[in-house]
Amino acid sequence: MVSGGVVAATGHPDTLRANYPQATEEHVGGVIAPPPVNAHTHLDMSAYDFAALPYFRWIPEVVIAGRERRGPQAALAGADTLARLGTGGVGDIVWSPEVMDALLGRDDLSGTLYFEVLGPVPAQADERFRVMREQVEGWRRRERPADDPRGALRVGLSPHTPFNLSSRLMRLVMDYAAGEGLPTQIHVAEHPAEVELFASGGGPIWDNRFAPLYPPTFAEVIGRVPEAGLTPVRYLDDLGVLAARPTLVHMVNVTQDDIARVARAGCAAVTCPRSNANLECGTFPWTAFAAAGVEVALGTDSVASGETLDVRGEVEFARTLYPGLDPRVIVRAAVKGGHRVLGTRAPFIRRGEEWRDEYLW
Numbered sequence: 607m608v609s610g611g612v613v614a615a616t617g618h619p620d621t622l623r624a625n626y627p628q629a630t631e632e633h634v635g636g637v638i639a640p641p642p643v644n645a646h647t648h649l650d651m652s653a654y655d656f657a658a659l660p661y662f663r664w665i666p667e668v669v670i671a672g673r674e675r676r677g678p679q680a681a682l683a684g685a686d687t688l689a690r691l692g693t694g695g696v697g698d699i700v701w702s703p704e705v706m707d708a709l710l711g712r713d714d715l716s717g718t719l720y721f722e723v724l725g726p727v728p729a730q731a732d733e734r735f736r737v738m739r740e741q742v743e744g745w746r747r748r749e750r751p752a753d754d755p756r757g758a759l760r761v762g763l764s765p766h767t768p769f770n771l772s773s774r775l776m777r778l779v780m781d782y783a784a785g786e787g788l789p790t791q792i793h794v795a796e797h798p799a800e801v802e803l804f805a806s807g808g809g810p811i812w813d814n815r816f817a818p819l820y821p822p823t824f825a826e827v828i829g830r831v832p833e834a835g836l837t838p839v840r841y842l843d844d845l846g847v848l849a850a851r852p853t854l855v856h857m858v859n860v861t862q863d864d865i866a867r868v869a870r871a872g873c874a875a876v877t878c879p880r881s882n883a884n885l886e887c888g889t890f891p892w893t894a895f896a897a898a899g900v901e902v903a904l905g906t907d908s909v910a911s912g913e914t915l916d917v918r919g920e921v922e923f924a925r926t927l928y929p930g931l932d933p934r935v936i937v938r939a940a941v942k943g944g945h946r947v948l949g950t951r952a953p954f955i956r957r958g959e960e961w962r963d964e965y966l967w
């Protein structure tokens with residue numbers, strides 16, 4: 607209940623009706639909650655056109671074909687869009703040092719900027735890690751703490767995927783992040799081909815790689831022989847990566863055992879429902895994750911696959927995708943789940959606080 611621009615009371619509608627019979631009731635036709643958080647996106651791809659194409663066509667025809675459009679200018683335009691939408695915070699995957707520099711200068715952005723790391727050749731792991739650490743140490747001087755009035759803005763790390771880093775580089779990055787308390791995000795089990803790669807060492811991901819940038823076999827990348835039952839999640843768990851509690855993005859093509867491992871480790875998952883549907887990757891098994899007690903957050907992914915940076919679109923789409931899921935679970939993921947992942951604070955809507963229009967969506 608709102609009176610004179612201030613929250614006068616909160617609670618179940620029946621209780622409010624009983625306690626305040628004189629209040630006039632207005633059906634808002636939406637959600638009353640703090641603004642939702644976009645826990646996974648790629649702002650530097652904001653100048654791309656949206657295209658719904660199967661994953662293995664989308665990468666060459668959209669991501670690679672449009673790479674000239676990627677960069678700080680697009681990232682700043684994406685940040686403008688988030689500000690205009692009143693987004694509650696962002697988890698952004700940052701591909702280049704120039705983009706990190708640009709986004710760290712934004713006073714109207716809060717959340718975590720995860721610097722992306724790739725490197726499948728084990729012999730290059732130590733040098734790649736050394737360069738990355740130097741860059742990250744410089745950026746961390748520009749972080750904003752949780753009590754900053756503009757909101758927290760942190761630097762994190764994103765080892766791209768379990769298959770695009772050598773096991774040595776993955777360990778170096780994750781051990782460093784754990785030691786320094788840096789938040790991390792990893793894309794995991796987005797497409798069924800990733801499961802095939804860990805089980806067989808081959809398939810479309812391996813066939814489509816830039817061969818000169820990779821060692822001769824996938825076993826050399828991951829430091830073990832692929833085998834039936836070796837899933838991307840089990841690989842990360844065996845490597846000690848899950849113990850550092852990275853946030854796992856996508857998690858579409860997973861087994862019940864994978865979900866149990868993630869729950870045991872206490873990792874959160876970020877789902878990008880529109881992107882997964884548009885790229886024909888499958889459907890995140892939300893009900894199974896919820897049953898296992900895994901914290902779930904929502905992200906748009908880039909505009910190239912998710913269509914917009916508005917995470918409300920994900921909430922709306924998730925409602926049609928999971929008709930059996932309590933809508934409050936989806937809204938909770940978009941707000942609280944997002945803040946948990948980013949380590950930021952959700953504003954409280956409670957008695958005596960100022961009412962803000964962005965609480966209605």
Ligand SMILES: [Zn+2]
Nearest residue numbers: 648699793907
């Ligand atoms: Zn992504």
